[in-house]
Amino acid sequence: MARKVVITGLGATTPIGGDVPTxxxxxxxxxxxxxxxxxxxxxxxxxxxxxxxxxxxxxxEVLTRVEAKRMDPSTQFAVVAAREAWKDSGIEDxxxxxxxxxxxxxxxxxWTLLDAWDTLRDRGPRRVLPMTVPMLMPNGPAAAVSMxxxxxxxxxxxxxxxxxxxxAMSMGIELIRAGKADVVMTGGAEAAIHPMPLAAFNxxxxxxxxxxxxxxxxxxxxxxxxxxxxGEGAGxxxxxxxxxxxxxGARIYAELAGSGVTADAYHITAPDPEGLGATRALKAALFxxxxxxxxxxxxxxxxxxxxxxxxxxxxALKAALGSHVDNVAVSATKSQTGHLLGASGAVESVxxxxxxxxxxxxxxxxxxxxxxxxxxxxVTSARDLPGGDIVALNNSFGFGGHNAVVxxxxx
Amino acid sequence: MAxxxxxxxxxxxIVNEETGLAPEAVELDKSFTDDLDIDSxxxxxxxxxxxxxxxxxxxxxxxxxxxxxxxxVDFIAKAQA
Numbered sequence: 001m002a003r004k005v006v007i008t009g010l011g012a013t014t015p016i017g018g019d020v021p022t023x024x025x026x027x028x029x030x031x032x033x034x035x036x037x038x039x040x041x042x043x044x045x046x047x048x049x050x051x052x053x054x055x056x057x058x059x060x061e062v063l064t065r066v067e068a069k070r071m072d073p074s075t076q077f078a079v080v081a082a083r084e085a086w087k088d089s090g091i092e093d094x095x096x097x098x099x100x101x102x103x104x105x106x107x108x109x110x111w112t113l114l115d116a117w118d119t120l121r122d123r124g125p126r127r128v129l130p131m132t133v134p135m136l137m138p139n140g141p142a143a144a145v146s147m148x149x150x151x152x153x154x155x156x157x158x159x160x161x162x163x164x165x166x167x168a169m170s171m172g173i174e175l176i177r178a179g180k181a182d183v184v185m186t187g188g189a190e191a192a193i194h195p196m197p198l199a200a201f202n203x204x205x206x207x208x209x210x211x212x213x214x215x216x217x218x219x220x221x222x223x224x225x226x227x228x229x230x231g232e233g234a235g236x237x238x239x240x241x242x243x244x245x246x247x248x249g250a251r252i253y254a255e256l257a258g259s260g261v262t263a264d265a266y267h268i269t270a271p272d273p274e275g276l277g278a279t280r281a282l283k284a285a286l287f288x289x290x291x292x293x294x295x296x297x298x299x300x301x302x303x304x305x306x307x308x309x310x311x312x313x314x315x316a317l318k319a320a321l322g323s324h325v326d327n328v329a330v331s332a333t334k335s336q337t338g339h340l341l342g343a344s345g346a347v348e349s350v351x352x353x354x355x356x357x358x359x360x361x362x363x364x365x366x367x368x369x370x371x372x373x374x375x376x377x378x379v380t381s382a383r384d385l386p387g388g389d390i391v392a393l394n395n396s397f398g399f400g401g402h403n404a405v406v407x408x409x410x411x
Numbered sequence: 412m413a414x415x416x417x418x419x420x421x422x423x424x425i426v427n428e429e430t431g432l433a434p435e436a437v438e439l440d441k442s443f444t445d446d447l448d449i450d451s452x453x454x455x456x457x458x459x460x461x462x463x464x465x466x467x468x469x470x471x472x473x474x475x476x477x478x479x480x481x482x483x484v485d486f487i488a489k490a491q492a
Contacts, residue, residue, distance in 0.1 A: 066431035126462070130455040 002177045005257075006411060008250045009089025009238030011081035011187070012350050015231050015337050018057030019084055023347075024354050026336070027362035028382055032215035033337050034229050041195045049207045051214035052193045053231035053338030070131055071144060072109030073191035077234035077343070078141035079148055082185055085236035086149060090250060091183065100153035100181035101146045102171040103236075104164035104188040106342025106398070108138030111194055141189045141234075153181040161398030162302070163261075164188050165235060165345030169406050170259035172239040182244045187236035188346035198230060204269065206306060218339075219366035220303035220310055220332035221374050228304040231338030235346030237353065254356045255409040257391070258289030264401030271309055271397060275316030278395070281403035282320035289407035291391045293321040296328055298361055298385055298392040300352040301376075303332035304339050313395060314374045329383060330376045331355070332364040345396035349406060352394040356408050359385040412491055413465060418484045425460045429453050439481035447480075467491055 010020045015033025017023030033053035042050050059076035060068035068076055082103070112135040119127050134140060139157040146155035154175070158167040165188025172184035201207050208227035210217035218229040237256075245252055262284065264277035271278070286293060299317065303310050318325045333351055340347055355361050361379045370378065385392075392408045413421065423434035430453055443449045449457070458469050461483070467490035469477075477483045 064431065066429070069429070126459060130452045130459075134452075 004242035004255060005173050005176050005239050006242045006245050006255050007237050007253045007353050008240045008245050009085040010253065010350050010353060011083065011085030011088065011236035012234070012347055013055055013057060013059065013077055013080045014233040014340070014347055015053035015055055018055070020088070020350060024351070027333060027351055028360060030363040030365045031336055032218070032365060033231065034214040034217055036214055037193070045195045045199065047195055047198055049198055049202050049209060050211045051217065051229070052198070053229055054193065055233040070135070072112040072135045072140055074105050074109055074189045075135070075140045075144045077191055077232065078103055078187065078189035079144050081187055081189065081234035081236035082145040082148065085185065085187070085238050089238040089240070091238070091248070094183060096150045096152050098153055098182040099149060099151040100175050100184045101142050101149070101151045101155040102158065102168040102175065102184055102186045103142040103145050103155070104158045104168040104342050104346070105138050105141055106159070106161050106164050106190055107192045107197065109136035109140055110192050110197060112136040114194060114196055145185055149185060151185060159342070160402035160404065161400050162339065162341050162344055163396040163398035163402035163404040164342035165347070166349065166394060166396035166404035166406055167261055167402070168346065169237060169239070169256065169349055170261050170404055173256055173259055176239060176241050182241045184239040185236060186239055186346070187234060188343040189234035190341040190343040191232045192341060193230055193232050201230065208305065216366050218305045218335045220301070220305045220335050220364060221371050221376065221378055222367050223369045223371050225305045225307060225310065227306050228334065229338035231340040233340055233347065234343050235350045237346065237349055252411045253353050255411050256406060257291060257409045258285050258407045260284030260288060260405045262403045264403065266401055268401070269399045271312045272401070273312055275312035275319065277401055277403045278313060278316035278397060279319040281405045282316055282393070285393065285405035285407050286320070289391070289409065291407055291409070294324050295389070295391040296321060296324065296393060297390045298352070298355055299328055299330045300348045300355070300392070300394045301330050301332050302395045302397045304334055310371070311373055313397070314376055317376070326377065328377065329361055329379050331362045331379045333362050335365045335367070345394065345404060348396070349394045352392050352408055355385060356390060356392050356410050359387070361385060415484055415488055418465065418487050419480070421464050422461060422480060422483060425457050425464065429456050429460070437480055439479065439484065441480050442478055443480065461487060465491060
């Protein structure tokens with residue numbers, strides 16, 4: 001019998017709140033984190049997209065000046081969210097050799113990398129900061145979290161674009177089941193609201209261009225959706241072996257019952273139109289969790305609001321859940337937070353865990369005309385989850401054909 | 412041309428910016444590594460900032476000889492002369 005994995009701590013810093021309570025209250029209410037960017041570089045580069053979902057709290061205002069100086073913004077977000085989750089877990093005495101980290105990012109320290117390049121060109125090699133390499137490396141967030149917590153059972157960085165955060169949780173399950181750790185700090189962080197990634201994502205026609213109306217730009221499942229809205233921030237979840245959590249009398253939010261990770265092997269950016277890879281991930285996750293399709297009551301969908309991405313996820317849900325898909329209430333919270341790329345799976349897992357724990361679902365905003373090809377039951381106003389035993393899913397998919405699904409069950 | 416006192420004050424400012432140490436803790440007889448707990452990466456940042464502030468060049472191979480704050484003040488004063 002595999003060890004059961006439970007969730008005992010949550011942390012988040014997002015475009016709709018600087019911590020978990022604020023993010024959660026706003027997620028239930030339905031607010032937009034999207035704003036017109038007031039950075040001078042928007043005009044300097046004549047960027048075709050002029051808005052994004054900025055994190056509501058700047059991490060360098062939460063951390064000390066010296067801490068912030070030595071961390072890329074992505075790592076700053078990671079440390080802020082991980083500290084909240086750690087405090088929330090209430091863990092005090094722990095064997096640090098049995099504490100691991102699986103903290104993801106999609107892109108890594110892109111601000112540091114590009115600032116250093118600017119410095120090299122403008123001021124020469126002598127002015128490139130000695131901290132540049134540790135700040136830009138994609139394992140920076142995991143390493144900083146590991147140092148911060150004294151986690152010595154390995155610090156891992158799954159990188160699978162926008163599936164990264166969810167894949168980190170899958171890795172956390174495996175570490176605990178394999179007996180390599182008793183507690184794993186999992187999560188994802190991203191800070192890519194920089195002119196280059198905005199230009200690059202726009203070049204592939206992935207971003208919404210609704211510059212005159214940012215708050216209504218992220219609109220998953222709506223017929224007028226025209227791309228995703230870039231977000232930033234981090235989510236963190238403390239995974240713990242059930243017996244470890246019970247022994248210390250911990251508050252348990254939910255069981256992380258299983259995961260499924262697959263690859264489309266189809267196209268580098270376009271999702272398999274039949275959603276075959278996502279279907280296999282969903283089926284694998286349910287199997288891993290020893291759950292039936294009919295147990296599922298709620299899905300936090302990947303649903304980024306791109307014209308091509310939202311539909312295959314529906315196709316996959318239908319294939320994996322059969323006719324039960326009509327009974328499942330779906331939240332597309334990127335409508336509020338924007339797309340936090342490698343952090344999205346972690347932030348959305350925090351929301352899914354709270355949905356199971358509080359029996360309330362976060363809402364989907366900006367759905368005015370639902371795409372008739374995606375006839376899902378979308379949660380657009382506050383709605384409760386039923387009592388009794390329930391299962392909820394969080395889906396994440398990333399460029400490269402990465403599919404990751406995690407399964408939560410009430411305890 | 413800065414006086415030794417001005418160089419010390421300027422260095423203390425740079426060290427404070429990089430490490431958060433109080434400027435008054437940066438005294439001439441203090442060792443960068445043993446007393447001020449400054450690692451090699453922070454030391455290189457301090458060196459480059461000092462070069463810019465005082466308009467001098469501190470070669471990489473010279474940095475290992477700057478054991479104390481006083482060593483750095485002396486080096487900068489000589490380099491400026």
